[in-house]
Amino acid sequence: MRLAAILLITTLPVAALPTATHAAGEIWVTNEKDDTISVIDVETRQVVRTIETGERPRGITFNSDGSRLYICASDSDAVQVMDPATGEILHDLPSGDDPEQFVLAPDDRHLWIANEDDAVTTVVDVETRKVVAQINVGIEPEGMAVSPDGKIVVTTSETTNMAHWIDTGKKEIFANTLVDSRPRHAEFTKTSNELWVSSEIGGTITVFDVATQAEKAKVRFEIAGVNADLLQPVGFKFTPDEKTVFVALGPANHVAVVNAETYEVEDYILVGRRVWHMAFSPDFTQLFTTNGVSGDVTVIDVASRQPLESIKVGRFPWGAATRF
Amino acid sequence: MIYHPTKAGRNACLALVFASCTMPAQADLSIAMTYLRQEVEAPPVLSNLDPIPEDRGIAGAEVALADTRTTGQFLGHDYQLEVVSVPPGDDLAGAAKAALASSRILLVDAPTADVLTVADLPEAQGALLFNVSSGARTLRDAECRANLLHTVAEDAMRTDALMQVLAARRWTRTVMIIGPRDEDRAFAETLRASALKYGVEILAEKDWTFETDLRRSTSAEIPLFTQDFPDHDVLLIADETDDFARYVQHNTWLPRPVAGSDGLHGEGWAPVLEQWGAVQLQNRFEKYAGRNMGARDYAAWAAVRSVGEAVTRSQSDDPAVLRAYILSDAFALDGFKGRSLSFRDWNGQLRQPMAVVNARALVELAPLDGYLHQTNETDSLGLDRGESACTAFGD
Known part of the structure; x- marks a missing residue:
């Protein structure tokens, strides 16, 4: 059970904790070109708050009890720590240059940050606010x-x-594995012990066996009438049972629904323009996708796989996180 | 010869860092490349505002080398880039032969005729050459060569991209001023062909004949010079040496936008590109070279990155294997322009979106929505399969 809880935390920030304080929950979306966060109320599907952040906010995640929000403010070269209740920035964490994405370790204490301009991964202790390690990685x-x-x-x-x-x-690299061009997003699974990596320009998702780091499968996409070079997978999310994956296809303006057991695409859902990332509603019945170019968020009904509604947010919405 | 101590230092440091990592068992490969440049005397131009950078093109190759070496360090692949710069009048063919003796991959930065001279050397047969400087149609047409790929955009790709924008804006009535040099006349011909292709009219043309220092008399001369043009939406200028075009805008009889060699123009790369991750490449380039990245830098960058991609995926250093991989459907280069880049298998041209820009912003990235093509929309730019007389690449 402990493992299950950890997995949910990593793939879906603040997942399924019994201490939920908001009945319906909220979706927090970073607006890359507005330096703000739009807070969407899941029940009313309205933007209920707009909160200022540092420059070029992208990656966004809550800690496990939802009491802290971490934001990659890329052009401010900082990870900001916010009290989500007040929207107040409490302090910045030292993050290295140009932080783009990060992941909070299951211990809720170590934040692993990708420094896009610097070819390093920075590990920060969120309590001491100190850099614990920097690891040289690729460009x-x-x-x-x-x-x-x-x-x-x-x-x-x-x-x-x-x-x-x-x-x-x-805090050392123990393996390096090639994937297709421009890998953007990665997620581990628990039940199948896999690592999934999306390649934006390669147009694929590569699935690895974690135990051996060997390539296990490749997911490919195809939409009639859309040029293959526009099918650019970026963000993706697993359903809690890990049987289905929703994959944002960037400028193809669709979200693919992939069967995680057969690696086949089952469906394509039309969303807004240049879809980046996504977050589930707290009850996992709805999926909220950030559409960078159209500046909105599409709400998808998970069961019927139909888009329900578009919600206008700020300019270039990028990251999304669920607040329970 | 040009030497950059900073680059050498940085790469040595990277090597140390990665040596400690566990690497998968891969064949150790060493890839030698040469950037071969024929220096040309730049013709005198009216303004000294934008000098041509000493390391134009070369800096792009060197940034790509650093990018490619990081992948290489993880795989046991080493990449070397030698820069050979031949002064005007010196023996380019001799320098090319010497370079080909030690490296079978060449980036050629030279005028069109010199590119062909190098490609036709007996020593160059079976080698892999990248044209990073000439946009001439002929190299993609009847005078193509099997050993010569083109990462620099064909001139017609620049003008097709521009004409797509003009047609999409319904700014289809144009007039044109043509400079006195051969390259200006050639560019004017390319503009005419693209205008015809996309339904843009060129209502009148005038040759540029001024010999005075226009910096002092533009406001008096240009309105008169442009007064007898028929009414138009856009004024096209063919001035490929960047001589006079900058003085035309805002001095014309009618208040009209300028396009072609100045104002709104199509480029393979421009400093105003920031989307599609381009800002990362711009930052890396600026940090390295201390200046903005231009189209020739991008062409050289794309050539080295293409080699790197082919070596990484094919695990080979054989030019024939690399060429076959580069021309195959499997090849996909991340060029920071929103789509994967690949090579046209009928003439070796790098297929790429084109930036239509002004000095301050990206206006459109061509191909524009609505310009369809039976196989790939990007092939609406430049010589298409059916138009090219190139036979060196087979069918």
């Missing part, structure tokens, strides 16, 4: 994932086209 690190047991962190580097496997104890 333009971006995707960050932590294994359910917290023992492995993976950084993907966009120009080097690799997943770098880091031993979190030794």
